[in-house]
Amino acid sequence: MAEKQFREAIREAMTEEMRRDESVFLMGEEVAEYEGAYKVTQGMLAEFGGRRVIDTPISELGFSGLGVGSAMNGMRPIVEFMTFNFAVVGIDQIINNAAKIRSMSGGQVKIPMVFRGPNASAGQLGATHSVAYESLYAHFPGLITIFAADPYDAKGLLKSAIRDNNPVIFLESEQTYGMKQEVPEEEYLIPIGKGTVKREGSDVTLVAHGKMVHVAKMAAEQLAKDGVEAEIIDPRTIKPFDIDLVIESVKKTNRLVIVDESHPFGGVAAEVGFQIQREAFDYLDAPVQRVTVPDVPAPFSKKLFDLWFPSPKDVIEAVNSVTYRK
């Protein structure tokens, strides 16, 4: 099995699906001639031509809406946002059109499409380029939201997303594009809505998705040296959320820390915390804790940014609190 970068894995997913299904096409800013702002789409224009790999103007509202319209009319567009921070300009097309037209039409319309691109912070990019949007999209009925942490999951999930008949928000991270992992040559799909155990442990459950899986792993390695074995659950899909997997783990460990790059209010961590107190109340030995970015926009200054960004140290402190270790 060859090691592949995250960006190669999602390129393979798109390429394979475009070969498989004529109705799949890709559009976005700099996806064709420039070969992708993060080189995700390198070589795709050469293979599929300008009719299926389409450069758009910086016009998120316009091309998002065109994508939705084409999906209503039978196509399977992949709309790439250079980052999801720019999708906000056209978010009405996602939240009001992609998510709701099926419902408003009484089921006469399907919108099989993927909006994909990097999400959340990627270093000192300032306040507007550092937002984690998964809880926002997961809030809206009609959308599916996925945030893959590594190349293997990304490829299998993106292929499922392209084949899905719903609008899917597929979130990536600039900082994981270069990450390598063994990815099988043969075709595989990962089902939407199924989480995975990224590390087994018996003392505390860490729920983390996207980039935060890696922060959780670093914390878990440190904790293991102190004799605390953390179990890491990666839901992979934010909506629908595989809460059963978390419940199962919490029944074993009795303690839960959620690591989430969103802001705290109404974030993914808040929802998971609620579900667990309801579904696993009698199994909790400590209040659920969460590690999130604080309730402030991302700062630029390196020193403040490091303070803002969830670190392995923050995770360890939260674990200490739920295991009653000072």
Place this chain on the structure above:
Amino acid sequence: MAIVIDMPKLSDTMEEGVIAKWNVKEGDEVKSGDIIAEVETDKATMEVEAFDPGTILKIFAKEGDAVPLGGKMAVIGKEGEDISDLLGDKKSEDKPSKEEAPVEKETLESEAETEETPGKKEDFDPLFGGIEGKGTEKESAEDGHIKASPLAKKMAKEQGIELSNVKGSGPLGRIVKKDIEEYEAPAAQPTATKRAEKDEDVPVSQMRKSIAKRLAESKFGSPHFYETVDIDMKKAVDARTAMNASGDVKISFNDFVVKACAMALRQHPKVNSSWLGETMRRHASIHVAVAVAVDEGLLTPVIRDTDIKGLTQISAETKELAGKARDKKLQPQEWEGSTFTVSNLGMYGIEEFTAIINPPNACILAVGAIRDIPVIENGEIVPGKRMKVTLSSDHRIVDGATSAQFLNAVRNLLENPMNMLL
């Protein structure tokens, strides 16, 4: 067919509209879409249009009148049409027909019925319905102030551990999983009282039935009153010690009491009586019965002519009768015909108690234990021996003064036992 134009919903919040202006009068022809009136709503002045063509046959509300939503404004129809049925009721169109009325009434009645049925309402409680079935924990009220993690609470419950006995090691003293795992029940303290698994229904023996009947009749049929005296037994103790040291027979304190009673009864014959309803019988003989505990209850063998028997004989007869009673060999003539009863629980350490009169006796003496207590003699605290006796008397036969005199007689005899030996 004529059509009623009623006050339309011209704003989403209006409840009535005021006729600002009529653009038509009765007899005018209108087309569908013609503006026939202007109405002030809570928001604005709105136009009211005709939705059907025809002639305005009737206008109900004048300019300036407020008409409720759905109330009649006008009637449109063919000229000369009979609209008398539309002129009556304010909202005849929407009124339920007569056939519907009884149904409505029935509904109301059945609602009333539902309310009267107790308990039914709870079944419909949308908020708390069903929760009771799941069993709201009594525990939560009891340990409301005990901080424990949900898991620790569950574990404690499963293991029968009282959370109040567990020390919490978590923040603010929260009891956590570890505390339950490490909890050891204190050795001295028996674990939660183990009850018999099932209640047992024991058949009632003939003796019990008889006791139950006789004592209930006595307790509830004869008005009891009670008097207690505390008797100095120092001399009786000394006398008994001396007597038992010399003879073969072991005289008990109870024998002293029986003898004292018999002698006191002779002095106070009113106490040696029976209530017969129309008459009271003063017994010529004194037969003191002694209550003896046996397996299934108690028996009261009788020492006949007690007053003329000496302590030694009383003692011997008592032992013999008690033995027969315990062996179930007592004959009816041995427990019948008593005139007074002594019941002694002193050997169980009972200080004082009240006894139920043994019919047809007039009184019973309940004897407590002899206690070692400090007493003041000549201004000095010295060891003393005291015994409380309580006389239950049937007020139909004896009065308080009579029984008090009797009790004092008993006390005098016991405090001066030599008098009994004379």
Place this chain on the structure above:
Amino acid sequence: MGNETEVAGFTPTGAVYKSTKLPKPTRKTHKSLGIKEDELLGLYECMYRQRRFEERAAQMYQKGKFGGFLHLYIGQEALSSGLNYALNDDDDIITAYRDHGMGLARGISAKAGMAELFGKASGCSNGKGGSMHFFDVKNHFWGGHAIVGAHVPLGGGIALANKMRNEEKVTVCLFGDGAVDQGSLNESLNLAQLWKLPVIYVIENNGYSMGTAVQRHSAGELVDRALPYGMKHDVISGMDLLTVIDKFRDVAEEVRKDSMPWLIEVRTYRYRGHSMSDPANYRSKEELQEFKSYDPIERLKTYILERDLFDEKKLDEINGNIDEEILEAIDFAENSDFPDDEELYKHIYADDDFPYLR
């Protein structure tokens, strides 16, 4: 007939005295347009059905038969009817929330439309859309949409899909004059021209963006939005059925052939307020009366009678039949069932077994 009205504009005090002006209607006759006489009768019926449907819908709303918003199209029926006539049956249409007229013209029955207003399961969107969201996708009617300007990119997307599949189909995307001010319109025009999309954008300029007259909400001429993109464009009267057919038939054929978009401003007028609670105090009675004098239904009626194509009795018969049809639609709506409770969790996702949070 055929008079251009006086120039629209402002009074010296700044008040609007006329919201829009009508361009001259076509001079062509039904014969020169190749419209058969019975088709003309069908077009009359189509317009009158929309008119009567909405009059009765207003009455039902005022009787409290249903809630929500109700935006009436009355006065604008020539556009929906003429446009539908000009297009092929498999051409695509998407419009804004004032959608009853276009939906009925495209094939939604009065029954399915009325039931949708009543929120019944038998409605054209299963009762889940309501007044603003009539859909009839099998007839290529992609719905009414309720965020001003938000569906304009969707029209381009529907056209993009047709183009990618090399289908020779035209998409018509209608929106009001208010939507012209939205960024979505300008982004869409740019993309449509850039990507040569087979789409006709139609501004239904009825003079008011809610209560704000065109001159007060939009700088310059609306149709001039086409200029910076080099898009073909025109302005026509929407009060004249034959004008609408004449223009849209030509433009649709051209777009079908060379796949280049158009922007057409259709000037028209709504007789009613923006919605049911709007007394329309922002305009004069005189203005309303003037536009009513160009009423498209009356115009066609006059046209038919003047040319002795049919007699008045024939038109009255049509009116009578439609009146009956609409009353039956009300009965149908009233007697239809509301959607089952389980419908709440249906048609959100493509899958019926989606694990909804509860």
